[in-house]
Amino acid sequence: xxxxTRYAVTAYGVFSVFVYGFLAIVKGTFFQKRTERQLxxxxxxxxxLWNLSKDFAGLSHHILTLASGFxxxxxxxxxxxxxxxxxxxKPLVIFIHxxxxxxxxxxxVINQPELQKSATIVALDMPGYGGSEGLPKxxxxxxxxxxxxLIITLRSKYGVDDxxxxxxxxxxxxxxxxGCVVAMRLAAEAPTVADRFxxxxxPLPALALxxxxxxxxxxxxxxxxARAAPLRAYSPLREAWQALRPVxxxxxxxxxxxxxxxxxxxxxxFLTGGxxxxxxxVHTGSYGKAKFTMRDIAESMASTLGPSLSESKTETPxxxxxxxxxxxNGEFANIMGPAxxxxxxxxxxxxxxxxxxxxxxxxxxxTGLDEGLPGSFKAPATVFWGEKDIxxxxxxxxxxxxxxxxxxxxxxxxxxxxHFTPVELESRAAFLRTVQWxxxxxxxxxxxxxQEVYPSARVLAQK
Ligand SMILES: *[C@@H]1O[C@H](CO)[C@@H](O)[C@H](O)[C@H]1NC(C)=O
Ligand SMILES: *[C@@H]1O[C@H](CO)[C@@H](O)[C@H](O)[C@H]1NC(C)=O
Ligand SMILES: *[C@@H]1O[C@H](CO)[C@@H](O)[C@H](O)[C@H]1NC(C)=O
Numbered sequence: 001x002x003x004x005t006r007y008a009v010t011a012y013g014v015f016s017v018f019v020y021g022f023l024a025i026v027k028g029t030f031f032q033k034r035t036e037r038q039l040x041x042x043x044x045x046x047x048x049l050w051n052l053s054k055d056f057a058g059l060s061h062h063i064l065t066l067a068s069g070f071x072x073x074x075x076x077x078x079x080x081x082x083x084x085x086x087x088x089x090k091p092l093v094i095f096i097h098x099x100x101x102x103x104x105x106x107x108x109v110i111n112q113p114e115l116q117k118s119a120t121i122v123a124l125d126m127p128g129y130g131g132s133e134g135l136p137k138x139x140x141x142x143x144x145x146x147x148x149x150l151i152i153t154l155r156s157k158y159g160v161d162d163x164x165x166x167x168x169x170x171x172x173x174x175x176x177x178x179g180c181v182v183a184m185r186l187a188a189e190a191p192t193v194a195d196r197f198x199x200x201x202x203p204l205p206a207l208a209l210x211x212x213x214x215x216x217x218x219x220x221x222x223x224x225x226a227r228a229a230p231l232r233a234y235s236p237l238r239e240a241w242q243a244l245r246p247v248x249x250x251x252x253x254x255x256x257x258x259x260x261x262x263x264x265x266x267x268x269x270f271l272t273g274g275x276x277x278x279x280x281x282v283h284t285g286s287y288g289k290a291k292f293t294m295r296d297i298a299e300s301m302a303s304t305l306g307p308s309l310s311e312s313k314t315e316t317p318x319x320x321x322x323x324x325x326x327x328x329n330g331e332f333a334n335i336m337g338p339a340x341x342x343x344x345x346x347x348x349x350x351x352x353x354x355x356x357x358x359x360x361x362x363x364x365x366x367t368g369l370d371e372g373l374p375g376s377f378k379a380p381a382t383v384f385w386g387e388k389d390i391x392x393x394x395x396x397x398x399x400x401x402x403x404x405x406x407x408x409x410x411x412x413x414x415x416x417x418x419h420f421t422p423v424e425l426e427s428r429a430a431f432l433r434t435v436q437w438x439x440x441x442x443x444x445x446x447x448x449x450x451q452e453v454y455p456s457a458r459v460l461a462q463k
Pocket of ligand 1: 030031032033034273274275
């Protein structure tokens with residue numbers, strides 16, 4: 001970054017902190033104290049989601065230590081590495097959350113008994129989130145190495161691969177927001193870790209950049225046309241505005257990303273100030289049209305905050321505990337972890353693969369990784385887009401995404417849904433139906449299957 005860019009980013013970041021603060025003050029959330037009842041509900045929710053000794057709706061907690069020593073927290077309906085898990089023929093279904101969440105953003109999807117009966121479920125905390133260990137730096141290499149090592153380990157602990165046989169059963173990854181960004185990189189750079197990726201409401205940086213450039217260049221051309229013929233300027237000016245509008249809107253909506261670039265104390269204040277009023281506003285918006293109950297409020301916050309000091313002392317039935325590197329004394333178990341994904345290039349910086357991962361990928365037939373558009377997916381993908389997303393502009397993040405997919409892929413528009421598809425009622429059903437379609441061997445059209453549970457869903461494009 002040049003120093004001029006750095007000043008501009010900082011200035012916009014500071015401006016955004018004030019705008020968000022101002023909005024929270026106007027809405028009244030900034031000075032809102034938590035009531036006794038809310039504090040009790042939060043403790044109950046925290047215990048329900050993070051107490052390692054307890055099952056959550058048929059799922060148990062596990063701390064998985066990778067060969068590299070890194071510790072991941074996850075929940076699953078089977079014990080990783082157990083004979084039952086390795087012998088089971090059920091497909092492996094992996095759920096990856098986004099910002100500002102944890103495994104628990106999927107709580108109302110993975111708790112479904114039919115899903116638990118027909119699949120092996122794993123919902124994990126990404127590095128630096130919830131109960132998983134943090135990274136020294138959240139660049140492409142660190143984040144993708146750990147995530148890939150985890151998925152490869154899960155594949156062996158759940159019997160997808162063993163010493164003699166590969167791909168004994170199918171694996172699918174469902175990912176949202178930052179999880180989606182990371183999973184898109186896996187689909188492009190390590191595509192054989194799964195048989196299908198379901199990718200919801202996260203930006204693909206290469207596509208977003210190319211859409212922004214295209215829209216800006218259209219706007220520029222239309223402005224020139226208007227200047228050349230001022231008497232007939234109305235129509236080109238309108239077209240220029242139409243091209244410019246999504247770019248400007250995305251700029252406004254991305255204010256928080258600029259705030260994340262500020263010095264650490266600013267970022268901490270941004271995320272926690274006014275009793276985490278920003279998080280509360282995000283959660284309130286996340287439920288869509290459904291009623292946001294006292295329990296939902298508490299669970300959303302507990303999902304964001306991660307394990308509290310009391311849960312940090314709990315143990316799984318096997319005696320596993322949360323990583324000691326997490327500082328449980330603050331309100332958030334991990335606060336700079338999630339923010340660092342925005343700060344340290346996890347989305348776009350180069351992934352220097354370790355020889356172990358290179359070897360695994362080549363043994364698993366990952367070829368042609370340099371073909372197609374940079375960042376394009378080399379595995380079947382189902383892209384879900386909640387159309388009412390207020391964080392990401394469709395014209396920038398979705399238009400043209402089909403060009404980045406490979407065979408057996410679909411782009412599905414969910415008109416009733418917003419950004420938080422794992423939480424909203426209608427989109428939850430769409431995820432479950434898609435997993436069922438995958439488990440049943442991808443018979444028939446996925447769009448038709450989704451429409452059974454989400455009648456207004458529309459397949460925008462497919463390959
Ligand atoms: C946050 O909540 C605590 C306890 O409910 C309260 O004492 C404090 O004043 C609140 N902070 C703000 C900025 O409202
Ligand atoms: C797992 O499979 C092996 C080999 O097929 C078999 O010998 C063993 O009994 C099975 N174990 C369980 C717990 O199902
Ligand atoms: C965690 O759950 C166990 C089992 O229900 C309970 O006995 C224990 O008190 C809980 N621990 C904490 C710190 O809440």
